[in-house]
Amino acid sequence: MKPRKPKSQGLAYKRLPRRALVLGGLQAAFIGGLAARMRFMQVEQADQYRLLAEENRINIRLIPPKRGQIYDRNGQIIGQNSPSYRIVVVPEDAGDLDKVIGKLSELIPLNGDEIERARTEIRRSAPFLPVTLADQVTWEDISKVAVNAPALPGVTPEVGLTRQYPRYEDFAHVVGYVGPVSDYDLSQIEDPEPVLRIPRFQIGKVGLEAKQETSLRGKAGAKRVEVNATGRVMRELDRREGQAGSDLQLSVDADLQQYAQARLEGESAAAVVIDCETGDIRAISSAPSFDPNLFVRGISVADYRALTQDKYRPLANKTVQGTYPPGSTFKMITAMAALEAGVIGPSNTVYCPGHLKVGSRRFHCWKRGGHGTVDLQLSLKRSCDVYYYDVALRTGIDKISDMARIFGLGVKHDIPMSAVAAGLAPNQEWKQRVHGQDWLVGDTANASIGQGFMLASPLQLAVMTARIATGRAVSPRLVRSVNGIEQPSGAGEPLDVNPYNLEQVRKAMFTVSNDRRGTAYRSRIIADDFRMAGKTGTSQVRNITKAERAAGVIRNADLPWERRDHALFVSFAPYDNPKYAVAVVVEHGGGGSTAAAPVARDIMLQALYDGTPPLEAYPVADRERIKEQQKKLEGDRRPKARPDEKDRA
Amino acid sequence: MSYLEYAVKSTPSGFRKFLYMNWPLTLLLISAASAGFLMLYSVAGGSWMPWAEPQMERFGLGLAVMFIVALVPIWFWRNMSVLAYIISILLLVYVELFGTVGMGAQRWIDLKFMRLQPSELMKVTLVMLLAAYYDWLPSHKTSKPLWVTIPVLLILIPTFMVLRQPDLGTSILLLAAGGGLMFLAGVHWAYFAAVIAAGIGLVSAVFNSRGTDWQLLKDYQFRRIDTFLDPSTDPLGAGYHITQSKIALGSGGWNGRGFMQGTQSRLNFLPEKHTDFIFTTLAEEFGFVGGITLLLLYGLILVFCMVTALSTKDRFSSLVTLGIALNFFLFFAVNMSMVMGLAPVVGVPLPMVSYGGSAMLVLMAAFGIVQSAHIHRPR
Known part of the structure; x- marks a missing residue:
């Protein structure tokens, strides 16, 4: 290695410590800057950054x-x-x-x-x-x-x-x-x-x-x-x-509901049972129905198509969603409106020749020959149409419409189910508003027997019947208690009508299913404690043309299903101390007395006895048939768990 | 007394050399490295593997290298400077041609037991060569244009080669270290003023070149600058690193979240937490106190290098020591600025602490030269 002289002289060498100090000073300043920055972030802004860090790591x-x-x-x-x-x-x-x-x-x-x-x-x-x-x-x-x-x-x-x-x-x-x-x-x-x-x-x-x-x-x-x-x-x-x-x-009784559902099977029908005292809905069944579990799992396209294409419309809830012309079951309302208006008294009579000429048009009674002299009781018992045409024309539609609303028709009941329909209790103002036309007397005649514009759901009919039975504004209650807390009862206030008039209507309804000539006599209850009052209804879904009338009215059974009449029946029992009101509608079932009344009677008995009623409650002639039916329905009742469901558990 | 005679007589020999080492510096280096082991243990979730243990082995190796380099007389290293520089240049050429591609850049030579980054080596050999140059150059020539041009070229050659890899961070460090050394050697102020003015011109040129055919920086480099200037523009993309790093650092507070309690690093929100961003972990877990302590440690290392530089009468020793100290300073200053959001993310590790073999070994070898200068200083 070559020896050398230390370069300790000269300006450049002297400059070194100076420049070293300058550079060192710059470095120190930078370090100070870093420290200040660190202090700023970690001391002054620490909380802010801590929050950000927490937001990073914590998830809810x-x-x-x-x-x-x-x-x-x-x-x-x-x-x-x-x-x-x-x-x-x-x-x-x-x-x-x-x-x-x-x-x-x-x-x-x-x-x-x-x-x-x-x-x-x-x-x-x-x-x-x-x-x-x-x-x-x-x-x-x-x-x-x-x-x-x-x-x-x-x-x-x-x-x-x-x-x-x-x-x-x-x-x-x-x-x-x-x-x-x-x-x-x-x-x-x-x-x-x-x-x-x-x-x-x-x-x-x-x-x-x-x-x-x-x-x-x-x-x-x-x-x-x-x-x-x-x-x-x-x-x-x-x-x-x-x-x-x-x-x-x-408020529904599952066993009664099951019975009602089984009883309606095979029909496109609805039945509602209401507790007259509390408004509790004891049963509310719409047939045919479907298995809701399919929807929970996600229904297959094939199953869904089968449900939507069924002409009996299993997906529609006919009890609250379906509205039907109430037919003769509306006559109690017309009667009440007339009585309250003072147009007639219970014993005043109307002569029924089989038709009534209103304006230029003839309104027919269902009985071609007419009922002759008819008072309130007879009019309901025999379901005379002319009596109601007559009193309705004298009372006026607005009063009838108001009366319908008092009894819960044309009013949307507050019940937690889907698509609850309000039905329709039309008046002059309504027709003007919706159709832009004047109300015609013929409309009144139609409305008086629950036809024309008039529409009601089975639930509304049941509520109406309960109100007639009790004289109070019974309102339906579906949910009895929430988390054990009892919900307000639907007993309601007394109706703003004369109790005497209502009593007369009830009496007449009693004769419908207890008088030998009543339209629902065959579907009576003979157990003394449980006598039933009711009213049949048959509502047309078609207009009977003059030609048809001339040719003789075609029997329902000969018509295609879609054009047959709806069968209705409303009832309450026991007559002297009403417990339940039942409304049944059988779509295109034909006559109310034959298609709807027996169903309502059976459901009523099932409710009154809280189980299978004894045969003694039925008319003697029916007992054999009823026994068969009971046996069949017992058999029909499905097991609680299906075999294919059991292995899922 | 001739220098040789003087030097030989006044410098210790044999094992006595150990006694004359710059022991405070050695202890400071060990402390800084230990802080690194601790943090590597922490970021591995309380495990010596996969980082802390290899790092300790490398540090052991590094210490051995430092001692060996320290025992060799400083004038040997002075004489080796040119050779070392040429070797470094050749290695840079080698990586340019055959290097292993990693992280989008061609930087490494795979030596089986470690990966050598010639650019790391270059930082030290450049400083050595410039120190030797100014040692050799008569001082009255220092500021003559010709004699200024030569070191400028010596600096620019490796700078451009590193820039081509591409490694913007290291090339800036090379430029800064070389320039710093020229400043220390006493080159006239006017040159620096001129360069700074030119630098400002270049920066504006770089920004103006964006999107044109003659674009001077890669797209990702532009994006890094963008996100540096405003990290919030891209909090989940490129700005993620800076944002998360600042959150980690800031959330440390006064005395930190506690050892191994840093949520940002433990839950992987922090990128590169064992290498470039390890300071963030330290600041998160030990807070302001921990961060300042490490900064103080680094400051003391600089101080003791300064002590060596000013206590020797040998010009080469002084220059090389100050140059190495400057390199060290640039390392941690750039790294810390980066994690604190003061500088763009350029990929510069934290010296002695970040996980990584070649940087640590080169740095320890460089400190060996400082130690050698200290031991063999003419007294």
């Missing part, structure tokens, strides 16, 4: 609330949460996903569509999030998967809660059904609760489930979890339990 996860259960008035379960099994896979644990799915499909039947959906979901979501491969899996299949767990990495059976309706068809129209929240549902709700965004969260779609959604749903709980940058949950920090939905107890 909702805990879906347990949906409230639905019971009948005796505590029988109608809508429950039952465990449902599904098979999920965690993609990152599965390794070779195709192999695992292949193996799984050897064990249990897998739905191709569902697998396709699962694959799309797997591609989109984080690998540690479970994806459902099969839903609504039977217990047997779950066991198979559990036994073969070692060969199926990442696959686990999971249990969740799903809605189940153990009464199947019986309550489909009352309770409705639930289903997963759809985008459409979300768009309908303003500011939807976050819980609705939980995948597969079930909400009420139709019926009570939808109408009482808020109380059935409950409040979602929440847990705070710590997540990492990819969203994986690391641990649970704390949780706040939600509030389970309220249990609802219906």
